[in-house]
Amino acid sequence: MSNVPANIRACLFDMDGTILNTEDIYTEASSELLAKYGKGPMTWDVKIKLQGRPGPEATKIMIQEYDLPITPQEFIAESIKVQENKWARTKFLPGALELLKYLKENEIPIALGTSSNSINYQRKTQHLKEGFELFGDHIVTGDDERIPPGKGKPNPHIWFTCLDSLNTERQLKGLDSIKIEECLIFEDGIPGVISGQNANAYVIWIPDPNALEILAGKEHEIIGDKGEIISSLHHFDKTKFSL
Structure with missing residues (x-):
């Protein structure tokens, strides 16, 4: 170069x-949350838009991409619950x-x-x-x-x-x-x-x-x-x- x-x-x-x-854990957790609303699983065509972005921004993209019937605040709260027992890995x-x-x-x-x-x-x-x-x-x-x-x-x-x-x-x-x-x-x-x-x-x-x-x-x-x-x-x- x-x-x-x-x-x-x-x-x-x-x-x-x-x-x-x-990132693997985020994908797993996101797919679990999406399944709750009959959506998903998380795919890389969406994930590539989220990587590295601040949480609030990534949340808006997720809700829009998967047409989720929840507010950003609700999504963040549910995500925390799904993720919290996974970070030890x-x-x-x-x-x-x-x-x-x-x-x-x-x-x-x-x-x-x-x-x-x-x-x-x-x-x-x-x-x-x-x-x-x-x-x-x-x-x-x-x-x-x-x-x-x-x-x-x-x-x-x-x-x-x-x-x-x-x-x-x-x-x-x-x-x-x-x-x-x-x-x-x-x-x-x-x-x-x-x-x-x-x-x-x-x-x-x-x-x-x-x-x-x-x-x-x-x-x-x-x-x-x-x-x-x-x-x-x-x-x-x-x-x-x-x-």
């Missing part, structure tokens, strides 16, 4: 479907924990930017502290007050907030600031990929194989020269970015 950045100094990560298997996707540990050991700053709200973040990660403690204080959730209302993914604000968190710590240590152009952003969903591109970072896209089937080759138009596609974090080439 001609536009591969030469000097990567930080890595910013999405969570759901990028480092955790939560979350686990790191192949290569994710190993990469996070490697970056931390090599003193490469990392931050997490997830559209999940703080309550869901805790439910998904409380049994995975070994990995998420590596992010330190640099975790930004979808309901973070530092993100303006209506500015979730595909807007770039969550990544700027992640980087600001890292740079604030660096300034306290007397270190220079990192620019967004010096960051890799790891994402699995299209809204997240676009948000990373809108931030002017280089994006490592790890799409689900089911999403690739739906996209049917259009994924290369989406990523363009502002990033690249890999099948798993296990296959991420650290040497390519001198990490």
Whole structure:
């Protein structure tokens, strides 16, 4: 790739479907809820529109796509009930924990930017502290007050907030600031990929194989020269970015 950045100094990560298997659990829970109304199951042509979007936005899309006879508030409340006993099954996707540990050991700053709200973040990660403690204080959730209302993914604000968190710590240590152009952003969903591109970072896209089937080759138009596609974090080439 001609536009591969030469000097990567930080890595910013999405969570759901990028480092955790939560997208599979979301699909399972959504199908259960849809069945209650004689709808579904959740299919990837719809799911691809939801990935990475803030909860309220994703909820509106679900109700519209499946013509559900409930309000967004009712949908969210029912979703929480269906999901709450499933989050204990979350686990790191192949290569994710190993990469996070490697970056931390090599003193490469990392931050997490997830559209999940703080309550869901805790439910998904409380049994995975070994990995998420590596992010330190640099975790930004979808309901973070530092993100303006209506500015979730595909807007770039969550990544700027992640980087600001890292740079604030660096300034306290007397270190220079990192620019967004010096960051890799790891994402699995299209809204997240676009948000990373809108931030002017280089994006490592790890799409689900089911999403690739739906996209049917259009994924290369989406990523363009502002990033690249890999099948798993296990296959991420650290040497390519001198990490």
